[in-house]
Amino acid sequence: xxxxxxxxxxxxxxxxxxxxxxxxxxxxxxxxxxxxxxxxxxxxxxxxxxxxxxxxxxxxxxxxxxxxxxxxxxxxxxxxxxxxxxxxxxxxxxxxxxxxxxxxxxxxxxxxxxxxxxxxxxxxxxxxxxxxxxxxxxxxxxxxxxxxxxxxxxxxxxxxxxxxxxxxxxxxxxxxxxxxxxxxxxxxxxxxxxxxxxxxxxxxxxxxxxxxxxxxxxxxxxxxxxxxxxxxxxxxxxxxxxxxxxxxxxxxxxxxxxxxxxxxxxxxxxxxxxxxxxxxxxxxxxxxxxxxxxxxxxxxxxxxxxxxxxxxxxxxxxxxxxx
Amino acid sequence: xxxxxxxxxxxxxxxxxxxxxxxxxxxxxxxxxxxxxxxxxxxxxxxxxxxxxxxxxxxxxxxxxxxxxxxxxxxxxxxxxxxxxxxxxxxxxxxxxxxxxxxxxxxxxxxxxxxxxxxxxxxxxxxxxxxxxxxxxxxxxxxxxxxxxxxxxxxxxxxxxxxxxxxxxxxxxxxxxxxxxxxxxxxxxxxxxxxxxxxxxxxxxxxxxxxxxxxxxxxxxxxxxxxxxxxxxxxxxxxxxxxxxxxxxxxxxxxxxxxxxxxxxxxxxxxxxxxxxxxxxxxxxxxxxxxxxxxxxxxxxxxxxxxxxxxxxxxxxxxxxxxxxxxxxxxxxxxxxxxxxxxxxxxxxxxxxxxxxxxxxxxxxxxxxxxxxxxxxxxxxxxxxxxxxxxxxxxxxxxxxxxxxxxxxxxxxxxxxxxxxxxxxxxxxxxxxxxxxxxx
Amino acid sequence: xxxxxxxxxxxxxxxxxxxxxxxxxxxxxxxxxxxxxxxxxxxxxxxxxxxxxxxxxxxxxxxxxxxxxxxxxxxxxxxxxxxxxxxxxxxxxxxxxxxxxxxxxxxxxxxxxxxxxxxxxxxxxxxxxxxxxxxxxxxxxxxxxxxxxxxxxxxxxxxxxxxx
Ligand code: NA
Ligand code: NA
Numbered sequence: 001x002x003x004x005x006x007x008x009x010x011x012x013x014x015x016x017x018x019x020x021x022x023x024x025x026x027x028x029x030x031x032x033x034x035x036x037x038x039x040x041x042x043x044x045x046x047x048x049x050x051x052x053x054x055x056x057x058x059x060x061x062x063x064x065x066x067x068x069x070x071x072x073x074x075x076x077x078x079x080x081x082x083x084x085x086x087x088x089x090x091x092x093x094x095x096x097x098x099x100x101x102x103x104x105x106x107x108x109x110x111x112x113x114x115x116x117x118x119x120x121x122x123x124x125x126x127x128x129x130x131x132x133x134x135x136x137x138x139x140x141x142x143x144x145x146x147x148x149x150x151x152x153x154x155x156x157x158x159x160x161x162x163x164x165x166x167x168x169x170x171x172x173x174x175x176x177x178x179x180x181x182x183x184x185x186x187x188x189x190x191x192x193x194x195x196x197x198x199x200x201x202x203x204x205x206x207x208x209x210x211x212x213x214x215x216x217x218x219x220x221x222x223x224x225x226x227x228x229x230x231x232x233x234x235x236x237x238x239x240x241x242x243x244x245x246x247x248x249x250x251x252x253x254x255x256x257x258x259x260x261x262x263x264x265x266x267x268x269x270x271x272x273x274x275x276x277x278x279x280x281x282x283x284x285x286x287x288x289x290x291x292x293x294x295x296x297x298x299x300x301x302x303x304x305x306x307x308x309x310x311x312x313x314x315x316x317x318x319x320x321x322x323x
Numbered sequence: 324x325x326x327x328x329x330x331x332x333x334x335x336x337x338x339x340x341x342x343x344x345x346x347x348x349x350x351x352x353x354x355x356x357x358x359x360x361x362x363x364x365x366x367x368x369x370x371x372x373x374x375x376x377x378x379x380x381x382x383x384x385x386x387x388x389x390x391x392x393x394x395x396x397x398x399x400x401x402x403x404x405x406x407x408x409x410x411x412x413x414x415x416x417x418x419x420x421x422x423x424x425x426x427x428x429x430x431x432x433x434x435x436x437x438x439x440x441x442x443x444x445x446x447x448x449x450x451x452x453x454x455x456x457x458x459x460x461x462x463x464x465x466x467x468x469x470x471x472x473x474x475x476x477x478x479x480x481x482x483x484x485x486x487x488x489x490x491x492x493x494x495x496x497x498x499x500x501x502x503x504x505x506x507x508x509x510x511x512x513x514x515x516x517x518x519x520x521x522x523x524x525x526x527x528x529x530x531x532x533x534x535x536x537x538x539x540x541x542x543x544x545x546x547x548x549x550x551x552x553x554x555x556x557x558x559x560x561x562x563x564x565x566x567x568x569x570x571x572x573x574x575x576x577x578x579x580x581x582x583x584x585x586x587x588x589x590x591x592x593x594x595x596x597x598x599x600x601x602x603x604x605x606x607x608x609x610x611x612x613x614x615x616x617x618x619x620x621x622x623x624x625x626x627x628x629x630x631x632x633x634x635x636x637x638x639x640x641x642x643x644x645x646x647x648x649x650x651x652x653x654x655x656x657x658x659x660x661x662x663x664x665x666x667x668x669x670x671x672x673x674x675x676x677x678x679x680x681x682x683x684x685x686x687x688x689x690x691x692x693x694x695x696x697x698x699x700x701x702x703x704x705x706x707x708x709x710x711x712x713x714x715x716x717x718x719x720x721x722x723x724x725x726x727x728x729x730x731x732x733x734x735x736x737x738x739x740x741x742x743x744x745x746x747x748x749x750x751x752x753x754x755x756x757x758x759x760x761x762x763x
Numbered sequence: 764x765x766x767x768x769x770x771x772x773x774x775x776x777x778x779x780x781x782x783x784x785x786x787x788x789x790x791x792x793x794x795x796x797x798x799x800x801x802x803x804x805x806x807x808x809x810x811x812x813x814x815x816x817x818x819x820x821x822x823x824x825x826x827x828x829x830x831x832x833x834x835x836x837x838x839x840x841x842x843x844x845x846x847x848x849x850x851x852x853x854x855x856x857x858x859x860x861x862x863x864x865x866x867x868x869x870x871x872x873x874x875x876x877x878x879x880x881x882x883x884x885x886x887x888x889x890x891x892x893x894x895x896x897x898x899x900x901x902x903x904x905x906x907x908x909x910x911x912x913x914x915x916x917x918x919x920x921x922x923x924x925x926x927x
Contacts, residue, residue: 601780
């Protein structure tokens with residue numbers, strides 16, 4: 001039997017472990033007739049920092065790592081296309097279909113050193129604030145907002161806010177003390193990070209609007225480890241990974257997002273703001289320079305404008321109604 | 324292929340051998356951790372080398388651990404600022420005239436000093452110098468005097484701030500603030516326990532002991548003014564922290580700065596005092612961090628071998644009553660405590676025992692409650708290691724500062740205090756409310 | 764040689780102590796700024812982390828040159844003195860080897876950080892700077908350990924204890 005060592009940076013009760021990795025592992029086990037097993041190491045139990053996870057998989061410290069690609073700045077340049085402002089829809093299932101297809105068609109070179117098991121979204125960015133509702137592009141002026149990725153901080157900057165970075169565990173605490181005014185985060189983390197207790201306004205995009213930015217998450221396997229698996233185990237792993245596993249993550253995220261929105265919507269002290277088309281357009285205008293700057297870079301000999309066109313093509317196919 | 328239990332067991336065997344050969348504890352843990360990595364990866368060194376790349380910077384720059392040097396410095400300032408002497412004098416003014424009162428004063432001063440110092444060794448060292456000569460002058464027997472200071476020295480880590488509790492919190496991701504709050508009541512129980520022991524010993528052995536004079540209320544209130552800064556600093560650190568307006572690092576910074584100012588104001592600390600405080604802090608901090616990085620590699624190596632998880636599965640499936648498993652674990656601590664220091668024990672054992680404890684149903688506690696309660700219990704049992712012969716650091720320290728006293732005398736003197744500690748551990752184990760009361 | 768190493772270790776430890784005092788100052792300024800003017804020092808956490816990391820590395824050699832790193836000495840009294848002497852040589856030699864391994868790997872990490880231009884999240888401080896600043900501490904700890912081993916090899920134990 002083979003035991004796959006999987007490491008990630010969230011607690012064992014997190015959505016990714018409970019609703020994605022554990023069911024997936026259970027299915028691996030049954031389908032392979034107990035030949036493929038998992039040992040999951042949550043919360044960086046093997047030491048190191050989240051930024052080192054991708055390297056841990058590449059170097060074989062673990063067999064599989066779940067990480068945000070943005071943590072390893074500059075190592076996955078093609079996949080950065082996915083994080084550009086106002087490209088992808090919020091939510092899990094549709095976005096993940098687009099992401100997986102984009103990864104297969106345009107970003108394979110980012111992952112030469114890995115066997116990619118899944119690439120998926122964090123559900124897109126919503127703005128959660130204490131005292132100031134964000135209804136239009138100008139409302140973020142002067143607000144100190146926690147950003148989870150470099151791209152998110154550029155977006156906040158472009159909208160006039162002051163991006164702040166800090167570990168997820170400190171967000172609720174610093175929000176309650178007024179050190180920051182809000183956070184740009186996926187709905188999926190609102191309940192686990194207790195944001196519903198410390199913020200009152202939640203600005204969100206409609207289903208047919210693109211999200212301000214997304215975080216790309218990926219389950220990466222050590223390539224040598226994969227190559228050395230017996231063929232039957234490879235087949236089981238292949239059947240349950242890729243598009244299928246990305247979809248599994250999408251379903252789990254959509255469920256968690258719906259639950260968080262439900263909790264907030266049913267609370268009379270909380271206000272849900274949905275951006276209207278004018279505000280959405282204005283924000284997209286304000287962040288366009290970020291896209292242009294990224295497209296003009298020729299670092300690594302990558303044709304970035306072609307990547308953007310490619311992604312837009314896939315989006316037009318998969319989500320034609322998206323604005 | 325070797326199983327996880329084989330690999331983990333082998334690595335622990337290697338560790339014990341190396342420690343027996345007098346290797347530094349941190350180095351022994353590093354080597355044992357390397358053994359784990361190499362066996363798990365069947366000789367492939369790339370995983371091990373990559374892990375070592377990140378080891379030192381990741382651990383040394385850990386935000387949670389950064390409070391350790393701050394608390395160490397705070398204790399050093401307190402020592403060189405003459406705070407220990409002021410504390411002892413103040414408690415002697417209040418209770419010195421009781422039967423055995425000076426010994427009680429020494430215990431009380433240790434408790435007060437423990438409230439601003441995170442280390443038992445520092446507490447025992449400074450209190451030995453202050454209290455032992457006074458106790459001798461008043462004809463307290465060597466056994467009672469040394470036993471009192473050695474035992475009460477452990478209050479340095481029982482009463483927050485506490486280095487082992489910080490490390491426990493980092494290993495188990497429990498809130499340090501909550502652990503500190505949880506340790507306060509058991510710490511007070513510990514002081515009361517020592518008072519009872521001293522009282523009984525005093526009745527039996529020292530009818531002819533010279534009692535210190537009784538002091539007037541005016542003198543008592545004056546003495547309080549001397550130690551008011553201690554109360555203030557402790558209040559700022561603990562309640563400021565719990566009240567939420569400062570995080571632990573900031574609270575520790577305030578404490579260290581306040582102790583520094585106090586030390587300078589009392590005149591006990593000029594250039595030389597600062598010099599010695601900084602060097603003392605450097606040594607104590609280096610000592611801790613070398614063990615921390617060793618334990619880091621060993622623990623991730625053990626986690627890779629899956630030994631902790633296999634043990635946890637075994638414990639929950641063994642049919643043993645949860646309480647039996649708990650008592651077995653506590654027994655292991657007592658045995659280890661005879662030869663190892665408290666910090667190394669916490670670093671070595673918590674990654675192995677914590678998953679086991681979290682799988683057991685103990686007194687119907689919830690997960691987070693159990694994590695805090697077990698932290699306090701573990702702290703109590705490793706603290707005992709400091710005063711169990713043959714390797715009890717506090718015993719060595721007290722013997723060094725007590726003139727013409729053998730280790731045998733100190734060891735006999737500690738026995739009644741060990742009894743009190745055992746009783747207290749039983750109380751803390753069976754009455755979880757004692758540690759969880761203030762946490763809501 | 765030994766005396767020179769000790770002086771170096773003391774100097775480095777004092778420098779580390781200075782960094783620690785800076786960290787305290789920084790954290791107080793940030794707290795006061797946040798409380799009074801709602802103005803925390805930007806990036807205070809990451810700067811404190813770097814300061815403490817370098818400070819701790821600077822502390823390591825002093826602890827070794829004074830031989831205060833934690834050891835389990837339970838069996839020492841059972842061994843004859845010549846064996847104890849051999850064990851002490853072995854123990855310090857191992858610390859020397861381990862220091863060199865840590866130095867080598869941390870230096871590699873520093874080069875890696877430099878090559879990939881890793882930065883701290885908020886202020887964008889290049890991470891290779893604090894990592895490089897840790898190297899002297901690790902190197903000096905290794906030298907101190909080798910010197911300790913050499914001393915135990917060449918001089919009998921009682922003489923060492925008197926000078927300690
Ligand atoms: Na303490
Ligand atoms: Na002991």
